[in-house]
Each structure stands twice: as structure tokens, then as C-alpha cells.
Amino acid sequence: MRVSGLLHYGLQLPDLAQGKDFYTDFGLNVDEHGDRLVVRCDGRDQDQTLLVEGHDKRLHHVAFATPEGSLPELQRHLESLGITLLDAPAGGPEGGLWFRDPDGNAVNVRERELAPPRPGEPVEQNVAGDYRRVDRARWLSAHTAPRPRRLGHMLVFSSDVNRSQDFYERTLGLRLSDRITGKAVFMNSGPGDHHVFGFIQSSHPGLHHSSWEVDNLDQLAMGAQIMADKGHTVGWGLGRHTLGSNLFHYMRDPWGSWIEYFSDIDQITEDWKGQDWDVPPAVWCPLMPDEFLRNVEPKPE
DSSP, X not given: OOOOEEEEEEEEESOHHHHHHHHHHTTOEEEEETTEEEEEOTTOOSOOEEEEEOSSOEEEXXXXXXXXXXXXXXXXXXXXXXXXXXXXXXXXXXXXXEEEOTTOOEEEEEEOOOOOOOOOOOOOOEETTXXXXXXXXXXGGSOOOOOOOEEEEEEEEESOHHHHHHHHHHHHXXXXXXXXXXXXXXXXXXXXXXXXXXXXXXXSOEEEEEEEEXXXXXXXXXXXXXXXXXXXXXXXXXXXXXXXXXXXXXXXXXXXXXXXXXXXXXXXXXXXXXOEEOOOSEEEOSOOOGGGGOOOSOOOO
């Protein structure tokens, strides 16, 4: 069986007030729920990030959605693989099934339908030979601050990307989308986005980045400018990725991971066949910062 998609991720932070400020700057809604903060997108009835307090920054958990009524079957499947089911970790939401992957990351599967994102507003573009916007000045509406529509995907560091790929294929039914041999793995949960989850090779686990969809290129660029104006000046972009093809701009968060605005990602069907590639991360972009692939999370004790 296969999970239906990425639901949310949990992030442990030493200062929740700083976390609230950063995610608010990024264009998201942050509310208090008990002793944790819940991050959501405008117009989407789905928790996208849970911020919990701890003595250092680290990935707390990853949550996936599965259809109503499917947990018993999934539990039998996991137990047949010898997976040990656990209680929710401190600070994590109760419910669903909990277990750990080979790198020790807490994984939660919950019976929940993925909520539809807020509808996007189509933009008429004038491209060579197809001029649709006439007598309207685009710049007058191109400078609005972005409000991300949804959490699209996330990549985590792994001590063995091939082992991680195999584990998530066997347990949750994720499928290979594409792979940069020995360096990165991109996985999907069926028709839709090219990837919803993936791994980057490292010495130990950690969050590399989360990626949030905005309506168009203008919002992506405006987001980069607004974040820089608010003091989040270390970034990478504008560019277009190779695997997934999405337009991107990354900002480094206050704890050393990255957060991405994206737009125009490849859509796939069940007919898509993942391949191995030896390619750079983007077809065009500024130079990638030296620290972009650096894992700054503490190693597990």
C-alpha cells in the first residue's frame, strides 16, 4: 500500500518565539496550540509544520497522510516487515502510527485526506508568439508579498540514501522519481508533484529543506526580496532545478537549514519511470553557496 502524501513535519527549536517570527516573515500563519506552534498556509485546512521547544534545533518528526480506514492494513504491513510501532515522541501529536526509520527519524502516518490548497490566480503572460496581456501593465500587480499555498515537499539528510529509499518504498510505498547517484534521492506518492520527499547524503540525519508553493515567478522573486529586507540575507536563487524542474529560491533559516519558495514543478503519472542522473542541481542559477549541503544538526547521541 502507499501513503497519499506528505502531511507535515515537526521541528524542534530552542526558541519558539524566533520560530514564529521566521515562519511569519516567510508568509505563513503561526498559531499557538498548547505548548507548540502550528504553521499553516492561508486558505488550507491542514497543519504544515509543528514547532516544539527543545534544547537544540533538530528534525522532530515527519508525518504522512493515508486514507480513512487504511491504518489497520498499514499496521499489519509494517508488523510483517518487523517494524516496531512506538508511542508518539514528546511534543508530537497523538494518534496514527509511529515508528522510526533507519536514521532514527520519527515517522507518523495519520488517517487524513490532504486538504486542497487555496486556488491560485492565473497570470496571463506574453511569451514569444503568444501575447495575451494587452493594455494592462503587469508590474502594477506583480509586487504583492507571497502567501504560500501549500507545503510541497521536503528533503532530509540521510547517512545512506539508498537504504532510506528502500525503507520508504517498503514501508510507505513511496516510489523513486529520480536519483543523483550516491548523492540525492527524490520520491513521489503517486500522480502529482514530481517529488514530495527525498534524501541528501550526509554523515547523519537532519532537515535539509522544506519547500512551499507560491503562485508564480513574481511571488517567488518578491518573497526573496522581502525575506532579505527582513534580515534573512543568505539564500540561493533564482534558478530552475533539474530533477523536478521547479523554479526556486532558497533562504537559510536561523538554525542552518533551508526553506524554499517554488513554482512550476513537473507533474507525473503512474507511467513515470525514475532514472539515475549525473547532473548539477539546476540548469541555471547563481553559484550554490558552500554551506548549502552542510548538515548543521547535532549528531544523534
